[in-house]
Amino acid sequence: MDRHSLMCQLLDRFQKGLPLCAKPYAAMADELGVSEAEVLSCLAGLADSGVLSRIGPVFEHRRAGASTLAALAIAPAELDQVAALVSAHPAVNHNYAREHRYNLWFVVTGCDRAAIDSALADIATLAGQTPLDLPMLESFHIDLAFALDHAAIALSQPSHRAEVRACLP
Amino acid sequence: MSSSTCPYDAALAERLVALSEGGLPLVANPWAWLAEQLKVSEEQVIALLQAMQQQGALRRVAAVPNHYRLGYLFNGMTVWDVADEHAHALGEQLAQLPNVSHCYLRPRHLPQWPYNLFAMLHAKSRAELDNQRAELAALLGPACQRSDMLVSSRILKKTGLRTRRPATSEGDSHAAS
Missing domain, CATH: 3.30.70.920 (Lrp/AsnC effector binding domain/regulation of amino acid metabolism (RAM) domain)
Incomplete structure (x- = not known):
């Protein structure tokens, strides 16, 4: 198998999960008919290029604590300033500007719901408005085959890779 | 869904989460690495991950693109x-x-x-x-x-x-x- 096909196969399969057995990479190498060393070196290449953010456990955070998706409607001229204040709050761990009247969207996490309420109250004070509080009620199962056909295309096009790099901050 | 047929050590699980949520080192046997850090056996690490997965606390161990x-x-x-x-x-x-x-x-x-x-x-x-x-x-x-x-x-x-x-x-x- 050439390196590019191996990359796509590994991304595709490992995205769905490593087997929880001794030597998981050797097990995957056997399945793909390559050596364990090739699997590890290919994954290292993907990690170095930034295509893999990490290999590791994906925990169900909902069981480990509480979280909510919150939003604020900020005057465009004040967005940067308020966003910086919100990002600085230790309970905030994702913060996105989005094109909408509600233009600042962030995730608030805490050990329990009281911790979330307290963080939302802090943010209400610094933003001068009560954030929308939209905790998850149900999560629908996602087919993890997401995007990988396209990913293969992106990986196979060096010009596109350069373009992506150029867009990165 | 979360039938607790196989309870696991919550304190050990908490240490495992803290140690691994940022990612595992890319080595042939990541469970042995975790075992060494947690000072338990490799079999205990695998059993813990399996128990956490069965009870819904762990979705999977995966490559995150x-x-x-x-x-x-x-x-x-x-x-x-x-x-x-x-x-x-x-x-x-x-x-x-x-x-x-x-x-x-x-x-x-x-x-x-x-x-x-x-x-x-x-x-x-x-x-x-x-x-x-x-x-x-x-x-x-x-x-x-x-x-x-x-x-x-x-x-x-x-x-x-x-x-x-x-x-x-x-x-x-x-x-x-």
Whole structure:
């Protein structure tokens, strides 16, 4: 198998999960008919290029604590300033500007719901408005085959890779 | 779903989470590495991961791709107002679509926020994002009263996953919520 096909196969399969057995990479190498060393070196290449953010456990955070998706409607001229204040709050761990009247969207996490309420109250004070509080009620199962056909295309096009790099901050 | 047929040591699990949530080292036997750090046997690590998975605390141990680096620079949070009694079935259908990375039911907040179904889309262009949204709208049909799509213009903070490099991944947007 050439390196590019191996990359796509590994991304595709490992995205769905490593087997929880001794030597998981050797097990995957056997399945793909390559050596364990090739699997590890290919994954290292993907990690170095930034295509893999990490290999590791994906925990169900909902069981480990509480979280909510919150939003604020900020005057465009004040967005940067308020966003910086919100990002600085230790309970905030994702913060996105989005094109909408509600233009600042962030995730608030805490050990329990009281911790979330307290963080939302802090943010209400610094933003001068009560954030929308939209905790998850149900999560629908996602087919993890997401995007990988396209990913293969992106990986196979060096010009596109350069373009992506150029867009990165 | 969380039948506790195989209880695990919560304190050990907490240490494992702290140690591994930022990622595992890329070595042939990552369980042996975890075992050494936690001062338990490799078999205990595997048994703990299996027990956590059975009880729903661990979804999987996996390679987490950075969709942004794969060229998916456009991220749209689509939001839909669907009848509560159909929301579960419709959410399951949206989650099956290939470009949807997250799909959640959330409360409305009337009058300012009428939407209860959220589906995150990823695309390489704004036009592609609009097409994907239209596919979702066609699937929902008259079950959806109104909808919107909030395109992300900037990622301002992302520390939830404690990735080792300062890369950003739109694919994980609002994953923890």
